[in-house]
Amino acid sequence: MTLFRAAILNPIDVRSWQFLEDGGLLVMDGRIHALGRFDDLVKNYPWEPVNLDGVILPGFADIHIHWVQHAVRGRYAQALLPWLAAHIWPEEARYADTALAQQRAETFYDDCLTAGTVMGMSYSSPHPAAAHIAHAARRGDWITGNVVMTANAPADLMAASAKSPADLASLSEAIGRAHYAVTPRFALNCAADDLAALGTFARHEGLAVQTHLAESAAEVREVERLFPQALDYTDVYDAAGLLGPRTVLGHCLHLSQREWSCLKIRGCWIAHCPSSNEALDSGRFDLACARRHGVPFALASDVGAGPSHSMLHVMQRFRRQHQAASVRVDPEETLFRATIAGARAMGRGAVAGNLGVGKRGDFVLMPRGARLQSPQSWFEDLLDGTAAELERRALGTWISGQQIFVGGRPALPEPLMPC
């Protein structure tokens, strides 16, 4: 049992968080046993505390990241379809090399933990061995899927794709159902029959599904051309039985009202990737529409289109992008979307996402900064900086109460205005 003493900021819901300037967090057997003001907590648990100089936040969840693109994150900026063909597919082809995959996987998880990300959903390359490696090397709680590509893709990637129910069953069995997602890359890379087979398999096995939906306007036009029988892009997946409460759809930038209604009815989650959308100039997520329809969403980096795996950077872009379009985004919602919402999208809402009693003791320590008396102001300072600075802002990361990353001593940038 360990009693941590620090300032604590704990997200509660879209509108609120709990701030404890002198807080206590008691972790027992990897789970949070108690949370409160330190003075109150120590009366019942009179242990010598571990004093942490900083602010505890729950660890971040990134529900859409291509771990096999991490090494080239932000390196190329082009429209989606030519970007995939010119840069990304050749990069993913390299993951046929298991030694490269092993080394890259270790770097990926190291970098995520350094940035404070303790859980997420990742896309692997088509090669089953690379998905195995990603799972075996994982640090934190991850759901991974081998992307399935059966059409309109390089021959080597299509040949490497595990796509038959038997192949996918053995892969999901080996990885474990709680950590495996059926992952068609997107409609343009799968024939209708293959999508339907994947949908049947996912439903039968009760597995998570992840794919991309309506990321760019050119992609939507191409889907309309290749699937003339469908009502729209969303209907391509719906007809294949791929939409349900365990489905996480990346982007969703170019949807009709019918499609928004369909996602709501099916109970799907959206992975909103603001930094990626900026990088590929794909468009802006219709935040007001998502709120109006009540479609649940969480934030994600979408590395390697997204230039950084830092969820601080993703939160920064989330706030600034929508505020520039005069859509209100409060700090409380921003933190909620990078923590609790992501855990819920993964089906982990009961065991992770914030510092609730009974949940895993997964948390990150951030610098205190000059404006801690106002948590909203402190949070704004926390998100200020370049992607490279934000990737290294955390002072430490804990999983199940064990410190697994020890950072340096970066300070927050000085606020421009005195508080």
Ligand SMILES: [Zn+2]
């Ligand atoms: Zn993606």
